[in-house]
Amino acid sequence: MNIQLNFTAALLCFFAFNGNAFSACKTYDTEGITLKGKVELKTFFGPPNYGENPETDAKEVQALLKLDMPLCTIESVDEQAEKNQNLVTLIPLGNFSLKKFSGQHVSVTGSLIHSISGHHHTPVLIDLKFPPIIEHD
Secondary structure: OHHHHHHHHHHHHHHHHOOOOOOOOEEOOOOOEEEEEEEEEEEEEOOOOOOOOOOOOOEEEEEEEEEEEEEOEEOOOOOOOOOOEEEEEEEOOOOOOOHHHOOOEEEEEEEEEEOOOOOOOOOEEEEEOOOOEEOOO
């Protein structure tokens, strides 16, 4: 009994003092998820052939968030689980431009969705509910 109690106490201490050792996975379609990282703008090929014919394919500029800590998600009825995601696509509010945040370290809040189309270039996206907040180092 004493050995079991000591083992449990040791595990609790390990997780309490080692923040990188345990991080809860996030659920999709949950309001108020906050992520932190650096905004990067990247150009992807779009329709009609998504890169198969670069001369005629549209070019889509998207804002990505290079996360400070890898992200994992929990599988839902419609969306699959993901592990060790270092990049997520930022879906801005309406016509709000994220260009001014390029290269900035920010905090964003929204809800996570899984990629569902050729326009989605990361497995996980975050639908922003507020403009990003610039984090000062």
